[in-house]
Amino acid sequence: MKAQKIILGLVVSNIFAIGMIAITKWLSMHNELNAIAGVFVFSDFIIVPILMGIIAAYFWRDLNLGGGEYTLYATCNSIVAVAGAYFFLGEGYICLIIISPLLMGFTIGGTFI
Secondary structure, three states: OHHHHHHHHHHHHHHHHHHHHHHHHHHHHOOOOOOOHHHHHHHHHHHHHHHHHHHHHHHHOOOOOOHHHHHHHHHHHHHHHHHHHHHHOOOOHHHHHHHHHHHHHHHHHHHHO
C-alpha cells in the first residue's frame, strides 16, 4: 500500500508537469510577440517543480513519512522528471545536468510546503 501511494505520487506529479510543459510549449509557439517568454521560463523551472512537490506530497500525506523520506522521494521525483525530459522531450544532457539542482531544490521545497 505504501509503495503504491509513493509511485502514484510520482506518476501523477510528473504527468501534471508534462501537461504544463506541453501547454507552455504550445503557447510559446503561438505567440508572435514573444513578449512573455520570461514568464514561461519562470513557470517551467520554478512554479511547475513546486507544484510537482505539492501534488506528490498530497498523495503521501497519510504515510507518516519523516523529513528524510520526503526528501528522498522528492529527489526520486526530480530524477524521474529529468529522465522524462531527456527521453520524451529530447532535452540535452548538459542542459539537464545544469538545471537538475534547481529542479530538485524546488521540488523538495514544494514537497515540504
